[in-house]
Amino acid sequence: MATVERASQRTLIWRRFRKHRLAMVGLWLLGLMYAAAALAGFLAPFGKDSHSSDHAYQPPQIPSFSFEHGFYVHPTAGRTDPETLEQVFTEDTSRVVELGFFVKGDPYTLLGFIPGDVHLFGPEDPGERFYLLGADRTGADLLSKIFFGSQISLSIGLVGVGMSLVLGLLLGGVSGYFGGWVDLVIQRVIEFIMSIPTLPLWLGLAAAIPPQWGPLQTYFIITVILSLLGWTSLARVIRGRFLQVRGEDHVLAAQLDGVPKSRIIFRHMLPSFASHVIATVSLSVPTMILAETSLSFLGLGLRAPAISWGVLLQDAQSVRTVVTAPWLMMPAVAVVLAVVAFNFVGDGLRDSADPYGKRSS
Amino acid sequence: MIRFVLLRLLHVVPILVAISIVAFFIIQLPPGDFLSTHVAALEGRGESLDPAYIQALRERYGLGDPFWIQYWKWITNILLHGDFGQSFEFRRPVAGLIGERLPLTLTLGIATLVFTWAVALPAGIYSARKQHSWIDYAISGIGFVALAVPAFLTALVLAYLGFEFFGQSVGGLFSPEYANAPWSLGKLADLLQHLWIPVVVLGLAGTAGIIRITRANLLDELHKPYVVTARAKGLPEGRLTRKYPVRIALNPFISTAGWHLPSLFDGEIIVAQVLALGTIGPLLLQALKSQDMYLAGGIILIVAVLTVVGTLLSDILLAVADPRVRFGKA
Numbered sequence: 001m002a003t004v005e006r007a008s009q010r011t012l013i014w015r016r017f018r019k020h021r022l023a024m025v026g027l028w029l030l031g032l033m034y035a036a037a038a039l040a041g042f043l044a045p046f047g048k049d050s051h052s053s054d055h056a057y058q059p060p061q062i063p064s065f066s067f068e069h070g071f072y073v074h075p076t077a078g079r080t081d082p083e084t085l086e087q088v089f090t091e092d093t094s095r096v097v098e099l100g101f102f103v104k105g106d107p108y109t110l111l112g113f114i115p116g117d118v119h120l121f122g123p124e125d126p127g128e129r130f131y132l133l134g135a136d137r138t139g140a141d142l143l144s145k146i147f148f149g150s151q152i153s154l155s156i157g158l159v160g161v162g163m164s165l166v167l168g169l170l171l172g173g174v175s176g177y178f179g180g181w182v183d184l185v186i187q188r189v190i191e192f193i194m195s196i197p198t199l200p201l202w203l204g205l206a207a208a209i210p211p212q213w214g215p216l217q218t219y220f221i222i223t224v225i226l227s228l229l230g231w232t233s234l235a236r237v238i239r240g241r242f243l244q245v246r247g248e249d250h251v252l253a254a255q256l257d258g259v260p261k262s263r264i265i266f267r268h269m270l271p272s273f274a275s276h277v278i279a280t281v282s283l284s285v286p287t288m289i290l291a292e293t294s295l296s297f298l299g300l301g302l303r304a305p306a307i308s309w310g311v312l313l314q315d316a317q318s319v320r321t322v323v324t325a326p327w328l329m330m331p332a333v334a335v336v337l338a339v340v341a342f343n344f345v346g347d348g349l350r351d352s353a354d355p356y357g358k359r360s361s
Numbered sequence: 362m363i364r365f366v367l368l369r370l371l372h373v374v375p376i377l378v379a380i381s382i383v384a385f386f387i388i389q390l391p392p393g394d395f396l397s398t399h400v401a402a403l404e405g406r407g408e409s410l411d412p413a414y415i416q417a418l419r420e421r422y423g424l425g426d427p428f429w430i431q432y433w434k435w436i437t438n439i440l441l442h443g444d445f446g447q448s449f450e451f452r453r454p455v456a457g458l459i460g461e462r463l464p465l466t467l468t469l470g471i472a473t474l475v476f477t478w479a480v481a482l483p484a485g486i487y488s489a490r491k492q493h494s495w496i497d498y499a500i501s502g503i504g505f506v507a508l509a510v511p512a513f514l515t516a517l518v519l520a521y522l523g524f525e526f527f528g529q530s531v532g533g534l535f536s537p538e539y540a541n542a543p544w545s546l547g548k549l550a551d552l553l554q555h556l557w558i559p560v561v562v563l564g565l566a567g568t569a570g571i572i573r574i575t576r577a578n579l580l581d582e583l584h585k586p587y588v589v590t591a592r593a594k595g596l597p598e599g600r601l602t603r604k605y606p607v608r609i610a611l612n613p614f615i616s617t618a619g620w621h622l623p624s625l626f627d628g629e630i631i632v633a634q635v636l637a638l639g640t641i642g643p644l645l646l647q648a649l650k651s652q653d654m655y656l657a658g659g660i661i662l663i664v665a666v667l668t669v670v671g672t673l674l675s676d677i678l679l680a681v682a683d684p685r686v687r688f689g690k691a
Contacts, residue, residue: 192376197668199627200645200661201387207649207657208390290511294631297513298646313513317635322517323524332514339509 013275016352023348029341033334037150038111044144045122045130047106048307051140057325058089058135063099071099073130097128134327136315145312146331152308154338156223157288161281163227168234169277175235176242177265183239190232199294202228206300215306222301226288237280241273275349283346286339293335309335365680373673380665385432388658439662446655450648455659458644463663466640469563470625472556477564477571484568485575486607489583501576504569512628516562516635523558559636563628575610582606615679622671626664 007015017023036043054077063071074091103124107117123130133142175186205225209218245251246269254268295301296310297317304311309331315321316328438444445455488497582588583606591601630642637643641660648656 188375192379194623197623197626197664199630200664201383203630203646203649204387204657204661205390207652208387286509293511294513297511298631298634300646300649316517322521329514329517332511335511336506336509336514340505343505343509 009275013352017348020348020351022344023351026341026344026348029337030345033150033338033341034154036147037154040147040151041108041110042116042118043120044108044141044147045105045119045132046141046144047108048144048148049140049305050106050144051138052129052135053139055129055131055135055139056137058129058131058139059325060134060327061131063130063132072096073099075128097130098124099130133330134325136312136328142312142327142330145307146309146334149307149309149312149331150334150338152219152302152306153289153292153310153335156219156226156292156308157285157342160223160226160230160288160292161285163223164231164234164284165277165281167227167231168238171231172235172238173242173265176239177246177269179243186235187239190235193232202226202291202295203298203300206295215302218302219306222292222295225295226291230284230288234277234280234284238273238277241276242269245269245272279346279349282342282349285346286342289335289338289342362680366677369673369676373669376669377666380669381436381662382432384658384661384665385435386428387661388654389428389431435658439659445659445662448648448653448656450651450653450656455656458656459641459659459663462639462641462644465638466629466642467667468552469556469559469629469638469640470622472560473563473567473625476560477567480564481568481571481575482611485572485610486579486602488572489576489579489610490602492580500572504572507565507569510565511631512562512566513631513635515565516558516632519558519562520636559629559632559638562632562636563625566628567624578610578612579606582609612679612682615675615682622668626668 041047058076061073061076063073065071073096075095075097076089076091099122101121102118103122104117105119105122107115109115129141131141131143133146136142136145171186171190175183202225205228206222209221213221251264251268254264259268292301292308293310293313296303296308297313299314302308302311304314312331313329313335316325316332321328435446438446443456445459447453448455448458451458484500488500491497579602583602585606588601588606591605592598596604626642629640630646632638633640633642634646641664645657645660645664648654648660
């Protein structure tokens with residue numbers, strides 16, 4: 001008897017996804033970024049609150065290499081030029097700051113419970129300063145801040161999408177499964193929300209956050225606001241799929257067999273379009289990341305001392321900053337990378353979500 | 362056709378009512394009542410307000426009344442007298458403040474729409490016709506990046522380039538010498554010189570999105586039998602594309618014009634803030650931060666109403682262009 005090779009739907013989707021080169025690149029990139037966010041304390045040369053007022057707006061330093069010192073930079077001292085009032089940094093070439101791998105520095109806790117004080121890369125002497133990507137207004141190392149900022153910026157998108165997924169599944173599912181006047185009402189509400197400019201509304205909501213709230217509470221409220229922004233399109237997709245699947249034979253068969261409603265929904269209907277939903281979800285994560293960045297950038301989202309990419313970009317708000325301290329734009333590079341990676345992965349998922357369909361170009 | 366327009370008009374009324382309620386709800390959200398906060402702040406600075414004036418304001422807005430009565434007073438004042446209330450920060454009527462900035466905002470919005478269409482349509486068609494050519498890849502690549510880069514970043518970079526290479530004054534829609542001058546040809550030319558940066562920044566993401574849609578739609582159409590038939594009958598390629606598939610691929614242009622309006626306003630707030638434009642966005646931001654709530658509410662209301670009207674117009678336009686929509690079949 002010949003054995004028949006069988007591949008589950010998941011295997012088929014994965015096979016197809018792997019052929020999507022850009023999507024694989026995106027997946028690797030995202031994996032690296034999330035790993036970096038989890039290991040931020042170890043990867044960042046300095047701690048969260050470490051700053052030095054002597055080094056405000058210090059430009060990036062490029063390490064040199066010699067056999068005597070290994071990697072090193074020269075220490076700098078900033079002073080204000082009396083004529084142009086610009087910050088000028090002079091290198092003290094007589095001294096060197098030796099850099100090394102796995103050096104002791106500011107203490108941190110990984111993932112909230114693993115304490116440590118070893119950093120991947122940094123000055124050998126913990127008292128010295130070193131700025132690979134330059135410093136911000138307070139003289140804090142921008143590279144370290146970008147690593148710590150990724151923790152909030154990358155997670156807020158996921159949490160926000162999770163919330164809007166719950167809303168979207170619930171309302172879209174109810175709308176699509178029951179139809180009739182329930183559907184009508186929910187559809188009108190969605191149309192209403194989609195027809196008004198969202199940012200003014202969410203700005204209004206964000207402005208109502210009491211300023212005395214702590215970072216954690218603000219983070220939570222911002223996620224809720226973001227998820228209110230995202231659920232409508234999800235609900236539409238889910239409703240459309242429900243309507244489509246509801247008419248199919250296997251659902252009718254299950255109904256005739258007297259299968260309870262909840263089992264029909266969760267066992268027979270949801271699995272058939274779960275992959276589409278996942279694709280839509282992964283495409284709405286970048287929107288959320290951009291929304292958080294924009295809200296924080298405008299000063300109505302998260303506020304310092306919370307660190308997110310949007311909060312970091314607040315420093316780069318005017319053209320003058322871009323001209324004098326272009327490295328302050330570096331967090332934006334991180335934002336763009338994350339958004340592009342999510343878009344690639346989402347596109348790949350969407351193309352491979354239906355393993356039996358024809359491959360779209 | 363008239364039936365369709367009337368039906369859509371009827372549709373708009375409840376949406377407008379809902380918008381006004383939401384707008385009012387939002388201006389009520391912050392804790393405390395702004396009048397007392399305002400008075401307290403003034404007294405803290407040693408100034409004092411005429412108690413009769415405060416009392417008059419209280420009466421006018423019915424502060425202390427339940428939500429619905431306050432809402433009723435607010436909305437009837439707007440509808441019957443065009444009175445949006447008083448801005449606490451500027452001590453001027455909200456209607457005047459908005460009126461000053463609305464024309465520029467609309468100019469910016471319309472210019473952006475025109476730019477989006479003028480770039481996206483040819484690019485999308487070309488991209489689909491020459492699929493897999495390097496220009497197609499270049500257009501798609503640029504589109505990907507355009508969708509991913511936050512608007513304020515593009516704004517900063519372009520303003521920097523404009524400053525470095527074209528010697529333009531950074532920020533604002535006018536050069537300093539024209540900023541407060543009355544309208545003239547010179548001022549118009551000056552405006553056009555400054556307008557391109559915000560227009561490009563605002564239009565970029567929308568353009569990228571529409572290019573993708575047009576390209577995908579046109580690719581679907583280009584392989585349909587009627588195109589093959591037309592080609593077999595010897596119709597020249599250019600005329601062939603222009604005459605049939607492009608018309609079908611045009612639909613999303615018209616129908617998404619309405620959907621683009623909300624995102625235009627969204628983008629405008631951020632971009633105008635970065636470039637210091639004298640449009641409505643920065644005013645709203647300022648009003649929200651200082652809890653100048655009648656100003657904020659008035660702006661949210663106006664912007665939302667404009668968007669709904671824009672969507673209505675684009676729906677009607679779509680019905681004119683595509684009979685299937687008119688008869689409710691698409």
